[in-house]
Amino acid sequence: MTTGTGGMALAEASNAFIYATMLTLTIAMVFFAASFASGRRPSTAKVAAQASAAGTGSDSGPIAVLDRPDGSSSLDAGRRLANIGMSLTWLATGLLTIALVLRGLWAGRVPWGNMYEFSISSAWGVLVVFLAMSLRRDLRWLGLFVVIPALLTLGLSVTVLYTEAAQLVPALKSYWLVIHVSAAIVCAGAFTVAASSAGLSLVQSRREASGRVWGGPMASMPSAERLQTFTSRIIAFAFPVWTFSVIAGAIWAENAWGRYWGWDPKETWAFITWVVYAAYLHARSTAGWRGNKASWIAIVGLVTFLINYFGVNIFVNSLHSYAGL
Amino acid sequence: MTAPPSPPSVLTEAPVPPMGTGGFLRWAWRQLTSMRTALILLFALAVASIPGSILPQRGTNPLLVDEWIAEQPTLGPIMDSLGFFDVYGAPWFAAIYLLLFISLIGCVLPRVGVHWKALRSQPPAAPRHLNRMSEFTEQQVSIPPVELIDEQAERLRRGRWRVRTGSTEDAVWLSAEKGYLRETGNLVFHLALVLVLIAVAVGGLFGWRGNVIVKEGSGFSNTLTQYDAWGGGRLATADTIPPFAFTLDDFAVEFERSEAQRGSPRLFEATVDLQREPAGPVVRESIEVNFPISIAGTKVFLVGHGYAPSFIVRDSTGAVVLDDDIVFLPQDGNFTSTGVIKVPDSSPQLGFQGIFLPTSALDDIRGPHSAFPDADDPSVFLSAWEGDLGLDSGVPQSIYSLETEQMEQIGLRALIPGQAWEFPGGEIEFTGWQRWASFQIAFDPGKEAALAASILAMVGLTVSLFTRRRRLWVKARPAASGSSLVEVAGLAKSEAGDVAEDVAQVRSSLNEDERRDRP
Numbered sequence: 001m002t003t004g005t006g007g008m009a010l011a012e013a014s015n016a017f018i019y020a021t022m023l024t025l026t027i028a029m030v031f032f033a034a035s036f037a038s039g040r041r042p043s044t045a046k047v048a049a050q051a052s053a054a055g056t057g058s059d060s061g062p063i064a065v066l067d068r069p070d071g072s073s074s075l076d077a078g079r080r081l082a083n084i085g086m087s088l089t090w091l092a093t094g095l096l097t098i099a100l101v102l103r104g105l106w107a108g109r110v111p112w113g114n115m116y117e118f119s120i121s122s123a124w125g126v127l128v129v130f131l132a133m134s135l136r137r138d139l140r141w142l143g144l145f146v147v148i149p150a151l152l153t154l155g156l157s158v159t160v161l162y163t164e165a166a167q168l169v170p171a172l173k174s175y176w177l178v179i180h181v182s183a184a185i186v187c188a189g190a191f192t193v194a195a196s197s198a199g200l201s202l203v204q205s206r207r208e209a210s211g212r213v214w215g216g217p218m219a220s221m222p223s224a225e226r227l228q229t230f231t232s233r234i235i236a237f238a239f240p241v242w243t244f245s246v247i248a249g250a251i252w253a254e255n256a257w258g259r260y261w262g263w264d265p266k267e268t269w270a271f272i273t274w275v276v277y278a279a280y281l282h283a284r285s286t287a288g289w290r291g292n293k294a295s296w297i298a299i300v301g302l303v304t305f306l307i308n309y310f311g312v313n314i315f316v317n318s319l320h321s322y323a324g325l
Numbered sequence: 326m327t328a329p330p331s332p333p334s335v336l337t338e339a340p341v342p343p344m345g346t347g348g349f350l351r352w353a354w355r356q357l358t359s360m361r362t363a364l365i366l367l368f369a370l371a372v373a374s375i376p377g378s379i380l381p382q383r384g385t386n387p388l389l390v391d392e393w394i395a396e397q398p399t400l401g402p403i404m405d406s407l408g409f410f411d412v413y414g415a416p417w418f419a420a421i422y423l424l425l426f427i428s429l430i431g432c433v434l435p436r437v438g439v440h441w442k443a444l445r446s447q448p449p450a451a452p453r454h455l456n457r458m459s460e461f462t463e464q465q466v467s468i469p470p471v472e473l474i475d476e477q478a479e480r481l482r483r484g485r486w487r488v489r490t491g492s493t494e495d496a497v498w499l500s501a502e503k504g505y506l507r508e509t510g511n512l513v514f515h516l517a518l519v520l521v522l523i524a525v526a527v528g529g530l531f532g533w534r535g536n537v538i539v540k541e542g543s544g545f546s547n548t549l550t551q552y553d554a555w556g557g558g559r560l561a562t563a564d565t566i567p568p569f570a571f572t573l574d575d576f577a578v579e580f581e582r583s584e585a586q587r588g589s590p591r592l593f594e595a596t597v598d599l600q601r602e603p604a605g606p607v608v609r610e611s612i613e614v615n616f617p618i619s620i621a622g623t624k625v626f627l628v629g630h631g632y633a634p635s636f637i638v639r640d641s642t643g644a645v646v647l648d649d650d651i652v653f654l655p656q657d658g659n660f661t662s663t664g665v666i667k668v669p670d671s672s673p674q675l676g677f678q679g680i681f682l683p684t685s686a687l688d689d690i691r692g693p694h695s696a697f698p699d700a701d702d703p704s705v706f707l708s709a710w711e712g713d714l715g716l717d718s719g720v721p722q723s724i725y726s727l728e729t730e731q732m733e734q735i736g737l738r739a740l741i742p743g744q745a746w747e748f749p750g751g752e753i754e755f756t757g758w759q760r761w762a763s764f765q766i767a768f769d770p771g772k773e774a775a776l777a778a779s780i781l782a783m784v785g786l787t788v789s790l791f792t793r794r795r796r797l798w799v800k801a802r803p804a805a806s807g808s809s810l811v812e813v814a815g816l817a818k819s820e821a822g823d824v825a826e827d828v829a830q831v832r833s834s835l836n837e838d839e840r841r842d843r844p
Contacts, residue, residue: 114586163586164584164586169589169590169591170590170591170592170593170613170614170615171614171615173614173615174615236790236791237790239786239790240783240786240787240790243782243783243786244783247776247779247780247783250776250779251776254772255615255617256614256615256617256626257626257628257765258534258617258624258625258626258628258765258766258767259534259765259767259769260769260772260775260776261525262384262385263377263378263382263384263385263412263413264385265378265379268374268375268377268378269378271374272371272374272375272378275367275370275371275374276367276371278367279364279367279368279371282360282363282364282367283364285360286360286361286364288361289361289364304371312378316378316379
């Protein structure tokens with residue numbers, strides 16, 4: 001280890017910011033959950049019903065109609081709670097960014113050298129993809145289902161995956177690390193957000209199919225069709241990025257191991273993920289598959305991604321076993 | 326079938342293969358090229374890929390495959406014959422992806438024709454009832470219809486819309502379409518995938534790859550017989566194997582010694598004395614992970630390393646029957662390594678199963694194991710056997726496993742370097758250890774083409790997924806005093822097509838014209 005005590009201070013500061021992030025996200029989660037539980041808002045539900053009756057019109061969720069409120073009088077309690085959740089999520093993402101920068105400064109390289117670092121970066125990816133998308137449309141309804149996976153990832157990172165080492169194993173000493181892994185982090189974020197909204201669309205679809213107008217939390221959510229469209233847009237964005245990540249990985253593999261594709265377990269599962277999301281995109285343009293079946297495929301896609309990440313890194317003897325555990 | 330011809334009904338649409346060869350073939354082709362079939366084949370491809378990530382594969386780890394089969398004498402050979410240890414070369418795997426590609430070509434080629442025609446034709450005329458479109462607005466503008474449509478057509482053309490104008494007895498209209506690149510990108514993506522497959526096939530047919538383990542101080546010359554494992558395509562020829570040679574002068578490794586990530590590798594570096602041509606000069610080069618050396622289109626990569634403990638075996642008369650460094654294979658991250666010493670020249674024949682521990686540790690649960698990957702405190706645990714090694718049976722044997730059916734165990738012993746173990750039939754001395762490095766030497770003439778095709782596919786995909794195909798219509802009818810009643814409608818032609826924004830833009834430009842026109 002080349003880092004001195006000054007360096008350790010940086011690492012400790014990074015850890016402190018991680019804990020601050022988790023605390024902030026936990027509070028954000030409580031606010032989002034309270035907003036979600038506050039449930040049915042008549043005005044919003046009416047707009048949602050109108051919007052879904054009009055078919056695939058505007059792409060912003062039904063709540064977007066009420067976006068940028070002109071007076072606080074139009075804000076009900078649930079929306080105010082969700083707004084606090086959003087602000088806290090922004091704050092948490094800022095804190096996490098600082099944590100990552102400090103970690104990188106301490107290590108003297110990009111903070112993607114082991115599973116701990118990759119996991120906190122993925123949590124960052126989830127939050128950033130969510131926040132970036134929230135700039136263009138109202139995503140308060142999704143907040144709870146993005147903050148939870150981000151928190152779980154961070155929790156797992158600090159408890160199970162935490163590692164202190166600063167140096168890279170020889171196989172990772174390449175600029176391809178930056179290119180290949182940054183794309184994978186974006187995909188981790190996008191696939192997670194997509195799976196969250198796909199899961200919600202399945203619940204919503206059951207609710208709609210039951211014919212009864214349930215009250216409760218789901219009443220304030222966008223219609224199943226809108227959730228499906230939202231899911232497909234994220235995947236349409238993430239799929240080329242994933243393709244890029246796989247290609248960049250192949251170029252690196254050619255340089256490191258003498259073949260651009262060798263069916264290493266990591267490569268195999270990256271391929272499986274790619275094929276599953278390709279199937280998703282095809283399902284979206286196949287009659288009878290567009291709806292719930294496509295949503296299930298989006299969830300299966302994330303599962304294959306997670307198997308690749310946790311399963312292959314920890315349990316399988318792969319050239320990619322860099323977990324540092 | 327004696328059933329009377331059924332009247333035309335929805336039932337005739339059911340997916341039942343029609344009679345007759347031609348009809349059946351047409352039916353089969355339609356089925357194969359349908360999106361649903363593509364979906365099923367994609368799932369099949371994903372599922373078929375899984376066993377290759379769980380079972381050891383000959384392509385990546387031939388030694389582990391041999392061990393696996395040796396451990397499972399009944400199941401192993403059956404799975405081997407079904408291709409489970411070479412999943413990605415297995416006929417059933419090939420069947421899936423070839424069907425998928427045939428399906429792809431069958432689906433994409435006709436679409437190329439359709440798209441080509443669409444690219445050269447004008448958008449369809451405006452429908453009669455625009456208010457049935459998903460986006461529709463209506464307003465009055467104080468500009469005459471012809472002028473208004475001309476202005477809008479001009480504005481849309483500047484925005485790279487394909488515009489067609491026309492008129493009916495009561496209205497002037499324009500019909501505009503945008504986003505043809507969506508389908509172009511889509512077709513490019515799919516056709517580029519075919520190119521990727523061709524490039525991979527070229528690499529597979531003409532390329533070759535070999536693995537070799539070289540002990541420190543030993544040499545390697547690039548001929549087929551020197552490889553531990555060599556795999557070439559059907560059309561690979563020996564003249565693409567450049568005749569270079571090298572000696573592994575030194576193999577340096579460093580491992581993390583601090584508490585965090587203790588034992589993680591920090592440096593691998595192979596120093597070789599390389600002779601690029603048979604009579605050429607010898608140059609010193611280093612081969613590191615991520616830094617291969619390239620010789621005449623062939624690349625030499627460092628892919629692994631391990632230990633080769635050194636032994637001298639003497640028979641009961643004291644004559645040396647074996648003096649060699651034996652390659653042991655690492656079994657875990659701390660390089661607990663196993664190997665086999667076979668001594669066919671003694672009588673009776675001797676065999677040893679060994680565990681080499683670079684940093685010795687012993688506990689009740691794991692038994693003898695290594696606590697650190699570097700050789701801080703090496704020792705070897707040996708199990709000695711005597712009898713018939715079975716080398717003459719004609720069945721090829723792995724050098725990493727001992728056939729003990731016709732042998733008898735004569736004892737167990739742990740040794741540290743310099744120690745010897747005397748047993749009734751002779752003596753074995755553990756004299757030290759060396760490192761070995763494993764190299765992959767590869768030639769792939771298709772890789773540049775594969776990369777180019779992959780990039781083309783990615784560009785096509787990105788263009789396709791980020792382009793929205795949509796149609797716009799503007800229809801103007803004359804209204805009072807030179808003004809127009811304008812209808813604007815839009816239709817999204819693709820999944821992500823959001824046409825509301827375009828309709829809104831037409832509206833705002835109409836409003837601008839309106840303001841400008843107003844005195």
